[in-house]
Amino acid sequence: MFIALVLMYFLLACFACWIFVFPAGRALLLQAMVNLGWRLQRRAQRLQHGGGAQWQRLQRDTGSSLVQGWRLLLRHRWLSLAGALLIVTPPLLAWLSSDRIALRGYSDQQHAINEQVSDLLRGEQLVPPPTLPPLFFTTTEVTQLRPMLDGASRNWQLLDHDYAQRLLLVFKxxxxxHGYDMVLLEGYRSPARQNLLAAAGPQVTNAKAFQSYHQYGLAADCAFMHEGKLIISEKNAWAMRGYHLYGVTAESVGLRWGGRWTMMDFGHTELRQPGVLGK
Incomplete structure (x- = not known):
């Protein structure tokens, strides 16, 4: 019995927290109460019009239940009051202080934004660098690490404007x-190409069509140019230092860096926007 009471209190406390802290919960409860009221009203009308005996029995049973419930509350009024306070007080305190509480991981913004972003958004428009010849992306070293790179799009015009400007600021x-020349390896990716890369295995990507920000021009893969050669290898100490600088810089302008993922993708950045994936 004691365990059942503790479980009931826990469930009631969770429900009260949900109602007080989350506006969507209150709206859902209100809508449910309105719908329940309408159903009860329609049922009462049917009973009233359908048969007087059933309507009188319903009134008598309802009144008896309300009286019994009220008497039970009066008999255990102090216990009921204490239980109500225990249930309501924690979520009420959380709700009153909600403007000062920041749940870890709840905010999408996790990094300080570089002040240069403000200047960029106020009107400075950066220009993409000149396009490199396709030969740079088909060398032996590059094809060993990125064998399907020859079919990638490096058209800056296909990228989301805001994302492209932030990425160009990172390049700058x-x-x-830091003295690193950045190169765009792949920007926009068609759904067909995304599925093709996913079919190559998890070592390439786990994301299928419309599960990646590449399909919306909000992601890109980048590497470095050094002494006239494209450097992608993560075994290169110079390149790894550059990737970490690249990640910190990208995060400072509001981008997400793939180097922090479980399946690390050091050259990947994206500009996450709610409600975009899966459209």
């Missing part, structure tokens, strides 16, 4: 502050 910072 990497060049001027």
């Amino acid at each position: 910072i990497m060049k001027e502050m």
Whole structure:
């Protein structure tokens, strides 16, 4: 019996927290109560019009239940009051202080935004670098690491404008502050190409069509240019230092870096937007 009471209290406390803390919960409960009221009203009308005996029996049973419930509350009024306070007080305190509580992982913004982003959004428009010849992306070293790179799109015009400007700002910072020349390996990716890469195995990608921000022009894979050669290898110490600088810089302008994923993708960045994936 004691365990059942503790479980009931726990469930009631969770329900109260859900109602107080989350506006969507309150709206859902209100809608459910309105729907229940309408159903009860329609049922009462049918009983009233359908048979006087059934309507009188319903009134008598309802009134008897309400009286019994009220008497039970009066008999255990102090216990009921204490239980109500125990259930309501925690979520009420959480609700009153909700403007000062930040749940870990709830906010989509996890990194400080670089001040240069504000200047960029106020009007400075960066220009994409010149397009490299296809030969740079078909060398032996590149094809060993990215064998399907020859079919990738490197058209900056197919990228989301906001994302492209942030990525170009990262390129600028990497060049001027760290001495790294950045190269766009792949930007927009068609659904057909996404499925083709997914079919190559999890070592390439786990995302199928419309499960990647590449399909919306909100993601890109990048690498470095060094002494006239495209450097992709993660075994290169110079490149790995560049990837980490690239990740920190990308996060400072509001992008997500693939180097922090479980399946690390050091050259990948994306501009996440709610409600985009799966459209």
